[in-house]
Amino acid sequence: GAVVSQHPSRVICKSGTSVKIECRSLDFQATTMFWYRQFPKQSLMLMATSNEGSKATYEQGVEKDKFLINHASLTLSTLTVTSAHPEDSSFYICSAILRDRRLSAGGNEQFFGPGTRLTVL
Amino acid sequence: GQSLEQPSEVTAVEGAIVQINCTYQTSGFYGLSWYQQHDGGAPTFLSYNALDGLEETGRFSSFLSRSDSYGYLLLQELQMKDSASYFCAVRDQRGSTLGRLYFGRGTQLTVWP
Numbered sequence: 001g002a003v004v005s006q007h008p009s010r011v012i013c014k015s016g017t018s019v020k021i022e023c024r025s026l027d028f029q030a031t032t033m034f035w036y037r038q039f040p041k042q043s044l045m046l047m048a049t050s051n052e053g054s055k056a057t058y059e060q061g062v063e064k065d066k067f068l069i070n071h072a073s074l075t076l077s078t079l080t081v082t083s084a085h086p087e088d089s090s091f092y093i094c095s096a097i098l099r100d101r102r103l104s105a106g107g108n109e110q111f112f113g114p115g116t117r118l119t120v121l
Numbered sequence: 122g123q124s125l126e127q128p129s130e131v132t133a134v135e136g137a138i139v140q141i142n143c144t145y146q147t148s149g150f151y152g153l154s155w156y157q158q159h160d161g162g163a164p165t166f167l168s169y170n171a172l173d174g175l176e177e178t179g180r181f182s183s184f185l186s187r188s189d190s191y192g193y194l195l196l197q198e199l200q201m202k203d204s205a206s207y208f209c210a211v212r213d214q215r216g217s218t219l220g221r222l223y224f225g226r227g228t229q230l231t232v233w234p
Contacts, residue, residue: 034221043208044164044224093163095222110222112163 002028004096006113021079021116023094029074030096038091050077084120092116123147125225132231141194141228143209151212153192158206204232
């Protein structure tokens, strides 16, 4: 099946620093990747849609200058949390859509990474 | 905007049947999906309904009624490993951002022995 990886799985940083999270599709090409944020016991909140070679589309209320997204290739998207603060501490999850949707089965066309736990001190 | 409602918690015993309901209000609709998430893990796809009716996949079934903006996930023969959070999600196909998913708040299912 389609596998999505994220790195790092866990990061602890000081307030004011920037953190980069990588999302990779390991065995398929992804036209589109999504970034979600999830607070404890809460829902996954869509932050932005990342398309290879173009600017990301951010959801309402998400600061694009704070959450920088770069989708440099069909297998890699990065999310950089700039000048992180404690309120940015969360679980960040990416997902990817198969470029060749014929490979999708039963409506499962969005594959999730294992998530990155960010803690800002 | 998007709004999905589902119960926050459900408990049941092993071997029982549980139904988790989801109602939605969305500006666009292109199918209702269900995901399972264990603590600290990634969401795992369970099922998808684009059309009205029941979809069955092993112990899990999902139902959709588009006229009622309603769906449910049915879990049968519950096992301890089914204890997890279950999310309904609506696919919102608008413009070029195909495949965007909007999630409900999740239902925490606890299965007791």
